[in-house]
Amino acid sequence: xxxxxxxxxxxxxxxxxxxxxxxxxxxxxxxxxxxxxxxxxxxxxxxxxxxxxxxxxxxxxxxxxxxxxxxxxxxxxxxxxxxxxxxxxxxxxxxxxxxxxxxxxxxxxxxxxxxxxxxxxxxxxxxxxxxxxxxxxxxxxxxxxxxxxxxxxxxxxxxxxxxxxxxxxxxxxxxxxxxxxxxxxxxxxxxxx
Amino acid sequence: xxxxxxxxxxxxxxxxxxxxxxxxxxxxxxxxxxxxxxxxxxxxxxxxxxxxxxxxxxxxxxxxxxxxxxxxxxxxxxxxxxxxxxxxxxxxxxxxxxxxxxxxxxxxxxxxxxxxxxxxxxxxxxxxxxxxxxxxxxxxxxxxxxxxxxxxxxxxxxxxxxxxxxxxxx
Numbered sequence: 001x002x003x004x005x006x007x008x009x010x011x012x013x014x015x016x017x018x019x020x021x022x023x024x025x026x027x028x029x030x031x032x033x034x035x036x037x038x039x040x041x042x043x044x045x046x047x048x049x050x051x052x053x054x055x056x057x058x059x060x061x062x063x064x065x066x067x068x069x070x071x072x073x074x075x076x077x078x079x080x081x082x083x084x085x086x087x088x089x090x091x092x093x094x095x096x097x098x099x100x101x102x103x104x105x106x107x108x109x110x111x112x113x114x115x116x117x118x119x120x121x122x123x124x125x126x127x128x129x130x131x132x133x134x135x136x137x138x139x140x141x142x143x144x145x146x147x148x149x150x151x152x153x154x155x156x157x158x159x160x161x162x163x164x165x166x167x168x169x170x171x172x173x174x175x176x177x178x179x180x181x182x183x184x185x186x187x188x189x190x191x192x193x
Numbered sequence: 194x195x196x197x198x199x200x201x202x203x204x205x206x207x208x209x210x211x212x213x214x215x216x217x218x219x220x221x222x223x224x225x226x227x228x229x230x231x232x233x234x235x236x237x238x239x240x241x242x243x244x245x246x247x248x249x250x251x252x253x254x255x256x257x258x259x260x261x262x263x264x265x266x267x268x269x270x271x272x273x274x275x276x277x278x279x280x281x282x283x284x285x286x287x288x289x290x291x292x293x294x295x296x297x298x299x300x301x302x303x304x305x306x307x308x309x310x311x312x313x314x315x316x317x318x319x320x321x322x323x324x325x326x327x328x329x330x331x332x333x334x335x336x337x338x339x340x341x342x343x344x345x346x347x348x349x350x351x352x353x354x355x356x357x358x359x360x361x362x363x
Contacts, residue, residue, distance in 0.1 A: 004222030018269040020220050023288040025273020026280070027213035028225055028326070033281035035206035040293045040307075042200075044362050047355035056203035057210060058330065064211025065334035069218050083218045086323055086332035087338030093328070096321025097343040100314050101230035101350025105358055107310025108293075110325040111318065115271060116278030116313065123292040123300075124307040131308035134316020136228070137235040147251040150320060160336040171336060 003078045031057075038116040040124055042107030052186040061118040063179045066126050087156040092150055107131065122160050153163045200283040213336035214330060221266075224331025230271040232256055233264035252319055295362040304359060317347075 026068065035057045036042050045051025056072025072078035104110050107128045109117055161171045162190070217224050236253035239246055243327075248251045282288045294303035318324040321343050323332070329347065332340025339340050355362075 005220055007266075017221070018265060020274075021266045021269035022273040024213060024217045024221070024225070025270035025275075025294075026277035027216070027273075028210065028270070029274035029279075030276025030281040031206050031210035031213060031277075033278040033287070034201040034285070035203055036200035038278060038287075039280070041295060041362065042353070045227040047351050048359075048363060053200075053203045057207040058325075058333075060204050060207025061210035061214060061330060062244040062333040063213040064208055064225075065218065065330075066336070068211065068270065069334065072219070078219055080335075082222050083335065084223050085335045086328055086337045086340050088337060088342070089322065090339065090342060093321045093339045094346045095341040096317045096319070097346025098317070098350040100321060100324065101347035101352075102327075102354045103310045103313030103315075103317055104347065105351040105354045107308070107314060108362070109307070109309050111231065111314065112225075112274060112324070112326045114307075115227065115274050116326070117293070119275040119278040120282035121288050121290040123290070124294065124303055127304045127310035128307040130315075132231050132315040132318075133235060133311075133312020134227070134229045134308075135312030136319050137238070137315075138312070139316045139319040140232065140235055140239065140250045141246070143250045143252045148318065150251060158338045160338055160341065162225030163338050167314075169334075175336070186238075188279070191338075 003127070004082055022107075023087065029119065030131065031061075032116045033112055037113045038120050038122065038125065040122075041114060042115065044105060044108045048187050052190050055186050056183060059179045060180055065178055066172060066175060070169065079147070085159060088155040088158040090153040090155065095149075102137075164168060197287045197320050209336075210330075214334060217331075218334075221321065223266075224327065224335070225270065226267055226323065226327035226331070227271060227274070228315070228324035229256075229327055230264075230267035231315065233267050234260065237264065295360075297333060297363070303361070306358075 035053055042051055043054055046054040069078060073080040109125060109128045111132055114125045114128035118129050161168045211258055214224055233256040236247055236256035239253055247257055256264050292300045292303055328340045329344045
C-alpha cells in the first residue's frame, strides 16, 4: 500500500482524518515548545546573531522531511505526486514574505510559535495571536485592491527541480549540502557572539 | 515552583519536527499550516455575519468551499498545536503567566508591538498564501519554488528590520 493513506482520499472516516490533524498538531506544538521557540526574546536572537535556534530547528526539520520523503518515494512507500505542494505565486510570496519577516521580528513570534506561547501562559503570545487574527480579517475585508496582485505571477505547484531542469535527486542533494553548510555557518555565527 | 528544565537540543527538536512533517505527508498527503487556520476562522466569522461579503473577498472565498481548503483540518491541527505546546511546557515546568520581553522595554509597549507585528504577519501570510509552517517548512521540504522565495524574503525582511528594533529586544 502506498501512502498517503487512501482512506483520506475517499472522504470517508472524516473523524479519523481530523484526529490525525490533531495528533500532528500536538507533535508540532510539542517540538516548538521543547526547542524554546515559545519564548520571543530567545526566538529573536536569530536576527541579532546570538541564538540561531530558529534556523537550526527549521533547517534540520526541512532536511529530515526532504530526505525522508525522497527516500520513501524511492522505496515506493510514499507517492510524492499525491502530496500537495504549496502553489507558487512569485511576487505575492516575495512581498508577503518581506512583510511577514518584518512582522515576525516586531512580534518576536511567528503564527505557530505565538499559538504555543499563548498556550504556555505568555501574554505576548496571546496578543500576537489576536493581532494576527485582526490582520488577516482586515486584509480579507479590504482585499479588492489586492486581488489582482494576489493572483499574479502564478505557477501552481512549481518545484525547484522543474525550475532548474534538474533531476529531483540532484536538487535534494544540493539542498542538503546547502542546508548542512548553513547549519555549520549558524554554529560559527553563534560561536562568535 | 520547581526550576524549569533546559530547552531541548535544537537539532533534536528539529529532527522530531521533521518526523512530524514527514508523518503528515504520509498520513494526510499534506504538510503543516497555521496561518490558514487564522484566515479560515476570519472567513468563517465574516461569513456568519455577512455571507455575501465573505464570498466577495477573493481571500475568504478560498476557505468557504471555493478553493477546497479544508478549514476543519487546519483548526484541528491548531488545536493540537495548542495542546502539544501546553503539555510540553507543563512537563518541563515552563507554564507561567508572563509577558516575555527585552530588558529595556515595558510590558505595555511589548504588547503593542506583539499586536502590530501579528497584524503585519497576518497581512503578509495572507498575500503569500502561508506562513513559516505551511509555506517555509512544508513547501521547503517539498522543494516548492514559491516556498523558497518566501523563506528568503521573510529572513531578509526580519534581518532588515532587526536593527530598527534593537532597543526593543537587546
